[in-house]
Amino acid sequence: MKNALRLYTTFIPTRVLPWIMLLIYPAIAVLLSISIGGGYLATEFLMITIVYILENLFSLVMFREFESKEPVRFEYMHSSERGMRLFANVIKMDTARRFIIVILVFMLPVLLYNGLHMGGAAGITLEIDGEEAISVISPMYNLLLSFAMLSVLELIGYIIKRIRSATVIVLVLFMGYGIMMAAGMMMFGIPEKLLLASVVLAALIYLLIVILISKAVMKHEKEKFYDGMEERGV
Numbered sequence: 001m002k003n004a005l006r007l008y009t010t011f012i013p014t015r016v017l018p019w020i021m022l023l024i025y026p027a028i029a030v031l032l033s034i035s036i037g038g039g040y041l042a043t044e045f046l047m048i049t050i051v052y053i054l055e056n057l058f059s060l061v062m063f064r065e066f067e068s069k070e071p072v073r074f075e076y077m078h079s080s081e082r083g084m085r086l087f088a089n090v091i092k093m094d095t096a097r098r099f100i101i102v103i104l105v106f107m108l109p110v111l112l113y114n115g116l117h118m119g120g121a122a123g124i125t126l127e128i129d130g131e132e133a134i135s136v137i138s139p140m141y142n143l144l145l146s147f148a149m150l151s152v153l154e155l156i157g158y159i160i161k162r163i164r165s166a167t168v169i170v171l172v173l174f175m176g177y178g179i180m181m182a183a184g185m186m187m188f189g190i191p192e193k194l195l196l197a198s199v200v201l202a203a204l205i206y207l208l209i210v211i212l213i214s215k216a217v218m219k220h221e222k223e224k225f226y227d228g229m230e231e232r233g234v
Contacts, residue, residue, distance in 0.1 A: 007086060008093045011062050021058055026101045029054075033109040044145060047105055048184055051149065052177055055098060059157040060169075064095070087221060091214055099150060106146045110139050140195050144187050147202035151209050152180045158213045 009018045033047050156176035160169045190198050 005093070008090050009215070011090055013061060017061065022097070022227060025054060026104060029101070029105045030108055032113060033105055042108070043141070044106070045181065045184060048145075048149060048180055049177075051102060051105055055101075056157060056160065056173055056176075060160060080113050084218070084222060088214070088218055091217055095154070095210055097215070098153060102146050102150050102153070106142045106149065107139060108125075110142045140199060141188055141190075142197045144190070144195070144202055145184055147199065147206045148183050149180060149189065151202070151206045152176055152183075152207070152211055154209050158216070 009022075012018045012021065012084065029050060032050075033043060036043055036046070090104065156172060159172055165170050187198070
């Protein structure tokens, strides 16, 4: 684990950024979500915006070289098959980091606020002076939101790594943000009886996306690895 973390941080270009990505950003995001009222719709959409922007910035900073014909970051990663396996571990660790942070940001606050049993699977509507005032979201909806967020982050992150044009990157980022916000609003209208099935389906879709993107990234890097061997006459 220690070696994997050390290898992962070598792909982060500055000494300060690892502390921001792995400690400061997750801590602030979780504390902010809790402090402004975990479980409220406004909180969910605010955190979607913050996490979406920061995660895509991190993706661009770390793995921007995917589209280039040169090996990513370090030559030794392409010097042998072992180097490629190490690179695969870096991809897995980046995916795991993103998964843990998103789950913590969207699940921990609502669990603390609602409690493990409050409201069951459905959302809760508070009433003030006889009028519906604030909708409190249940953990199941947040879990569904988490998997949707992770899927969008993986897809958009992969796409922007492969694009050279800054203008196109911005357009893709806005498109992904719009899709995520629209999905977030629509999923809270899912009936209670379909909620569990929706969560399972979202989890399976996320897993499929992760597998396909990981294979695509490794295929791209292996092609560069073998091209480099041919150029060196190996």
